[in-house]
Amino acid sequence: AQSVSQHNHHVILSEAASLELGCNYSYGGTVNLFWYVQYPGQHLQLLLKYFSGDPLVKGIKGFEAEFIKSKFSFNLRKPSVQWSDTAEYFCAVTSRNNNDMRFGAGTRLTVKP
Amino acid sequence: DVKVTQSSRYLVKRTGEKVFLECVQDMDHENMFWYRQDPGLGLRLIYFSYDVKMKEKGDIPEGYSVSREKKERFSLILESASTNQTSMYLCASSVGTGLYEQYFGPGTRLTVT
Numbered sequence: 001a002q003s004v005s006q007h008n009h010h011v012i013l014s015e016a017a018s019l020e021l022g023c024n025y026s027y028g029g030t031v032n033l034f035w036y037v038q039y040p041g042q043h044l045q046l047l048l049k050y051f052s053g054d055p056l057v058k059g060i061k062g063f064e065a066e067f068i069k070s071k072f073s074f075n076l077r078k079p080s081v082q083w084s085d086t087a088e089y090f091c092a093v094t095s096r097n098n099n100d101m102r103f104g105a106g107t108r109l110t111v112k113p
Numbered sequence: 114d115v116k117v118t119q120s121s122r123y124l125v126k127r128t129g130e131k132v133f134l135e136c137v138q139d140m141d142h143e144n145m146f147w148y149r150q151d152p153g154l155g156l157r158l159i160y161f162s163y164d165v166k167m168k169e170k171g172d173i174p175e176g177y178s179v180s181r182e183k184k185e186r187f188s189l190i191l192e193s194a195s196t197n198q199t200s201m202y203l204c205a206s207s208v209g210t211g212l213y214e215q216y217f218g219p220g221t222r223l224t225v226t
Contacts (some may be wrong), residue, residue, distance in 0.1 A: 004155075006155075009153070034214060036217075042219075043117075043203075043217045043218060043219045043220060044203065044205075044217040045217070046214045049214055090155060090156065092156075100158065100161075100171070101146070101158070101215060102158075103148075103155040103156040103157075104155050105153055105154055105155040106153075106155045
């Protein structure tokens with residue numbers, strides 16, 4: 001069964017610092033990859049997704065992620081974080097023809113002003 | 114905008130009670146999902162439904178059942194609530210299989226005492 005690992009449980013950064021959140025998955029077939037964000041008190045919303053094509057995917061609010069197939073990774077990046085990026089971030093994976101979406105445990109990001 | 118609504122934001126129930134959590138989506142989506150979200154564990158799939166009256170077990174179906182009598186509505190039932198079912202419950206919907214993102218409701222925080 002597919003699984004997702006997010007190695008950072010809690011990341012604390014100062015404003016303007018660069019961000020990289022790790023995500024690794026285990027699945028041998030073709031996958032679709034997602035990053036979701038949950039701001040305090042709000043519902044989960046999609047940041048970005050990868051299905052095929054350019055492995056560097058750009059999402060909302062200046063976030064991007066890079067799919068590295070050989071490493072089974074889909075790390076999330078942002079060059080300069082803001083206090084408003086404080087949230088919990090979830091990586092998720094589905095297989096191409098499957099309804100199951102598997103989520104990582106989440107990474108809590110705290111950005112200090 | 115896709116809207117997924119859940120019947121309650123907060124719910125407190127006693128051990129042994131039967132609990133109903135309701136979810137409604139307004140975008141004619143085929144697929145609907147129930148997850149529970151626990152700190153450090155991310156989102157875990159309880160059940161999903163890909164059509165009216167159809168359901169599939171997720172990773173943690175024990176102690177839960179579901180009902181989908183109409184396309185827009187997906188109910189989660191705790192047959193006999195227990196304290197280890199205290200959690201945040203999230204409903205989601207999607208238009209199709211793995212290629213498609215899921216849209217989430219605001220969640221129901223259930224406390225079982």
